[in-house]
Amino acid sequence: MSDSTGSDLAEYLRLLDEVFDADYLALVESAEREGRFPRQLIEKLGTAGVFRSKWSSARHIDLPKLVALSERLGGLGSFSVSVGVTLHDSAIAVLRRFGESDYLREIADRAVEGTAIVCLGASEARGGSDLQNAESVAVPTATGYRLRGAKKFVSLSTVANFIILVVRVVSDPDADESGEVALFVVEADKVEIGEPYAKLGAAFLDTAPVEFDLEVPAEAMLARPGTGLxxxxxxxxxxxxxxxxxxxxxxxxxxxxxxxxxxxxxxxxxxxxxxxxxxxxxxxxxxxxxxxxxxxxxxxxxxxxxxxxxxxxxxxxxxxxxxxxxxxxxxxxxxxxxxxxxxxxxxxxxxxxxxxxxxxxxxxxxxxxxxxxxxxxxxxxxxxxx
Ligand SMILES: Cc1cc2nc3c(=O)[nH]c(=O)nc-3n(C[C@H](O)[C@H](O)[C@H](O)COP(=O)(O)OP(=O)(O)OC[C@H]3O[C@@H](n4cnc5c(N)ncnc54)[C@H](O)[C@@H]3O)c2cc1C
Structure with missing residues (x-):
C-alpha cells in the first residue's frame, strides 16, 4: 500500500500552501479573463513537486494526497483550472499504472514533472456515456497501429503534448467487426485539434474536438484490446x-x-x-x-x-x-x-x-x-x- 503517512501528508499540505500563493491565483484570474488555459498552471505545479510527491510510489493512487490537492484546487474558485489539473493528474494515474514501454514511462515522468501535459479523448459524438461503442478504431500495421477517428470533447487539447485516445482495435475497419477497446497515447501535434467550444462555464478548460488519422508504434499502446475499459x-x-x-x-x-x-x-x-x-x-x-x-x-x-x-x-x-x-x-x-x-x-x-x-x-x-x-x-x- 502506498498511501502517504500522517507526517508525509502534513508536508504535502504545506507544499500546497506554498504553491497556491497569490501569484498562482493571479495566473488563474488572468486565465479567466483571457479565456485560455496557460500551460504554467500545470508547469508550476510540476516544478514545485506537487505531482512528484503524489506519485513517488509509482503505480498506486495516493488517496490522501489526491483529496488534499483536489480540495485546494476546488478552493481556487475556477472549474477550468481544477478540472484541467486533475485531468492531467488522472492521465498520469493511467500512464503510471498501465504504461509498460520505455516510451510511455518517459511520458509519465515528463507529466509528473509538468514538462508535458497529457489529456484524455474518450467521448465521441455518438458515444459519450457508452464508451464501449467508440467508433474510433486502431488497425494493426506492420510496425504498430493506424488510428482513425474523432473525439468530440477533449479538454486541454490546445495545450497538451500528448492525448490518450480510446479506440476499438479491429483488423478491418470496413468489416462488421465490433473489436475490443484499447488505449493509445498520441502526440498532440500529429492530430487535428479544432477550435475550443464556447460553453456555459469552465471558460478556459479549452475543450475542443479532435480528429486523427495517423500511424503509431506498438509501444504507444497504453492498454491492450480487452483491457482498455x-x-x-x-x-x-x-x-x-x-x-x-x-x-x-x-x-x-x-x-x-x-x-x-x-x-x-x-x-x-x-x-x-x-x-x-x-x-x-x-x-x-x-x-x-x-x-x-x-x-x-x-x-x-x-x-x-x-x-x-x-x-x-x-x-x-x-x-x-x-x-x-x-x-x-x-x-x-x-x-x-x-x-x-x-x-x-x-x-x-x-x-x-x-x-x-x-x-x-x-x-x-x-x-x-x-x-x-x-x-x-x-x-x-x-x-x-x-
Ligand atoms: C466542458 C466539457 C469538457 C469535457 N471534457 C472531456 C474530456 O476531456 N475528455 C472526454 O473524453 N470527454 C470530455 N467531455 C465529455 C463528457 O464526458 C460527456 O459529455 C459525458 O460523459 C456525457 O456524454 P454525452 O455528452 O455523449 O451524453 P449522452 O451519453 O448522450 O447522455 C445524455 C444524457 O442521457 C443520460 N444517459 C445516458 N445514458 C443513459 C442510460 N443508460 N440511462 C439513463 N440515462 C442515460 C446521461 O446521463 C445524460 O444526462 C467533456 C464534456 C464537456 C461538456
Whole structure:
C-alpha cells in the first residue's frame, strides 16, 4: 500500500500552501479573463513537486494526497483550472499504472514533472456515456497501429503534448467487426485539434474536438484490446474522486463568501443572517458539506482500495450537492447574484453543472453504483414474510 503517512501528508499540505500563493491565483484570474488555459498552471505545479510527491510510489493512487490537492484546487474558485489539473493528474494515474514501454514511462515522468501535459479523448459524438461503442478504431500495421477517428470533447487539447485516445482495435475497419477497446497515447501535434467550444462555464478548460488519422508504434499502446475499459475506469475513478474533493473546496469558498454577504447585507432592519429561514438553510448546507469533507478524508485515510462504485457514488452525490449549494448561494445574493461580473456565484453555479455531466453523467454513475449493489437474501429470509 502506498498511501502517504500522517507526517508525509502534513508536508504535502504545506507544499500546497506554498504553491497556491497569490501569484498562482493571479495566473488563474488572468486565465479567466483571457479565456485560455496557460500551460504554467500545470508547469508550476510540476516544478514545485506537487505531482512528484503524489506519485513517488509509482503505480498506486495516493488517496490522501489526491483529496488534499483536489480540495485546494476546488478552493481556487475556477472549474477550468481544477478540472484541467486533475485531468492531467488522472492521465498520469493511467500512464503510471498501465504504461509498460520505455516510451510511455518517459511520458509519465515528463507529466509528473509538468514538462508535458497529457489529456484524455474518450467521448465521441455518438458515444459519450457508452464508451464501449467508440467508433474510433486502431488497425494493426506492420510496425504498430493506424488510428482513425474523432473525439468530440477533449479538454486541454490546445495545450497538451500528448492525448490518450480510446479506440476499438479491429483488423478491418470496413468489416462488421465490433473489436475490443484499447488505449493509445498520441502526440498532440500529429492530430487535428479544432477550435475550443464556447460553453456555459469552465471558460478556459479549452475543450475542443479532435480528429486523427495517423500511424503509431506498438509501444504507444497504453492498454491492450480487452483491457482498455478497465484502464479507462482507473483514470476515471481517480478523476471522479478528484471532482468530489473539488466540490468540497469550491463549496467552502462559496459558503464563506456567501455567509459574509449574509452577515453584511441588511433587510427589514436586520442582517440577512439574522433571518432564521436563511441562517438555518445555510447551517444545513454547512453541516452536509462537513459530512462530505470528512467522508472523503475518511475514505482516503482508510486505505480502502478505490472501487468504481465508491468513486462513482462520491462524485454523483458531491456534484448534486454542490449544485444545490451554488444555487442557494446565488439565490441569497438576490438580484445582484443574477448579474454578470458582480459576484462570482453565478459563474460557480454554471460551472458546477459541468460536474454532473463531465467524467460520467449522474445516471451513468448511478448505474455503476447499482451494478455494485448486493442483496442480503439471508436477512430478507429471516425478516420478511411476503
Ligand atoms: C466542458 C466539457 C469538457 C469535457 N471534457 C472531456 C474530456 O476531456 N475528455 C472526454 O473524453 N470527454 C470530455 N467531455 C465529455 C463528457 O464526458 C460527456 O459529455 C459525458 O460523459 C456525457 O456524454 P454525452 O455528452 O455523449 O451524453 P449522452 O451519453 O448522450 O447522455 C445524455 C444524457 O442521457 C443520460 N444517459 C445516458 N445514458 C443513459 C442510460 N443508460 N440511462 C439513463 N440515462 C442515460 C446521461 O446521463 C445524460 O444526462 C467533456 C464534456 C464537456 C461538456
Amino acid at each position: 478497465a484502464a479507462l475506469s482507473w483514470a476515471l475513478g481517480s478523476e471522479r474522486l478528484s471532482v468530489a474533493a473539488q466540490v468540497v473546496g469550491a463549496c467552502d469558498l462559496a459558503l464563506g463568501v456567501t455567509v459574509s454577504q449574509l452577515m453584511r447585507r441588511r433587510q427589514f432592519g436586520k442582517t440577512l443572517f439574522e433571518h432564521q429561514a436563511l441562517r438555518l438553510r445555510f447551517a444545513d448546507l454547512q453541516a452536509r458539506l462537513d459530512v462530505l469533507r470528512y467522508a472523503l478524508r475518511g475514505l482516503a485515510a482508510s486505505r480502502t482500495p478505490l472501487s468504481i462504485r465508491t468513486a462513482s457514488g462520491f462524485k454523483v452525490t458531491a456534484v448534486r450537492f454542490g449544485e444545490e449549494v451554488m444555487s442557494e448561494c446565488l439565490h441569497v445574493f438576490g438580484g445582484a447574484g443574477y448579474l454578470s461580473g458582480v459576484a462570482p456565484v453565478e459563474r460557480w453555479w454554471r460551472e458546477m453543472k459541468l460536474g454532473r455531466i463531465g467524467g460520467g453523467a449522474d445516471e451513468v454513475l448511478w448505474e455503476l453504483v447499482a451494478a455494485g449493489m448486493r442483496p442480503d437474501h439471508v436477512r430478507h429470509d429471516r425478516l420478511v414474510t411476503v
